[in-house]
Amino acid sequence: MASSPSDCIFCKIVQRQIPASTIFDDDSVIAFLDVSPLASGHLLVIPKVHANQLIDLPETVASDIGRVLPQLGRALLMVSGADGFNVLQNNGEVAGQVVGHVHFHLIPRFKDDGLGYRWNAGAYEDGQMNDVCDLFKQALAS
Ligand code: 5GP
Ligand code: ZN
Numbered sequence: 001m002a003s004s005p006s007d008c009i010f011c012k013i014v015q016r017q018i019p020a021s022t023i024f025d026d027d028s029v030i031a032f033l034d035v036s037p038l039a040s041g042h043l044l045v046i047p048k049v050h051a052n053q054l055i056d057l058p059e060t061v062a063s064d065i066g067r068v069l070p071q072l073g074r075a076l077l078m079v080s081g082a083d084g085f086n087v088l089q090n091n092g093e094v095a096g097q098v099v100g101h102v103h104f105h106l107i108p109r110f111k112d113d114g115l116g117y118r119w120n121a122g123a124y125e126d127g128q129m130n131d132v133c134d135l136f137k138q139a140l141a142s
Contacts, residue, residue, distance in 0.1 A: 003100035005050040010101035014048045024072060028064040031072055034105065038115055041080035043106040045072060051102045053091040065104065072106060082108030086115075 005011045013020040014030060023043065024031035034042040045068070047061045054062075069087065076085055088105040090097035109115065124132070 003052040008050055008099075008101050010044075010046050010099055010103065011050050014046070023075070024068065026064075026068070028061055029068055031068075031106075038105075039080065039082070039108040039110070039113065041076055041082070041108045043072060043076060045069065045104040045106060046101060052100050053097070054089060054102055055091070057102055069104070069106075076106050076108060080108035083111055084109045 009018070012018045013022075013032065020030075020035075021033040022030055023033065024045075028048050029045065030048060031043050031045045034044050045065060047057065047065060049058070049061055051057045051061070057065075073085060073087075076082065086105070086107045086109060088107060089103070090105075091102075107115070
């Protein structure tokens with residue numbers, strides 16, 4: 001997975017070195033059609049600055065992306081006629097990330113479209129939720 005700007009396909013799209021069907025472009029964010037869509041209108045929303053994963057994004061850039069997601073979602077619903085959509089954001093190969101430039105998938109969803117995760121929900125042992133909750137508080141305070 002490429003994670004340096006020089007060999008990053010999405011940086012090349014930002015710099016217009018390779019073409020993309022760009023539907024949105026502002027100072028720090030672009031959105032374009034995924035070339036291999038899960039449904040027509042499947043969008044990728046990316047920061048113009050190179051960052052590998054969500055955890056690498058400067059807060060201002062994360063804010064810039066978050067600010068435009070509702071607008072892009074509304075446009076996606078209008079254009080695709082979808083009944084809903086998923087925002088999917090993969091971090092790391094184990095999570096399905098192939099392109100090493102942080103990106104948000106906006107995926108149109110239709111009734112019975114067959115897409116979906118195996119959502120194998122588990123359960124916590126007695127008291128385990130409190131322990132995990134404490135670990136998060138410690139991590140966030142560090
Ligand atoms: P990931 O698996 O990393 O979350 O998703 C990467 C996405 O980028 C894939 O859905 C793939 O189809 C898309 N993609 C990869 N290369 C290109 C490209 O050159 N142009 C466009 N428009 N999409 C791309
Ligand atoms: Zn990049």
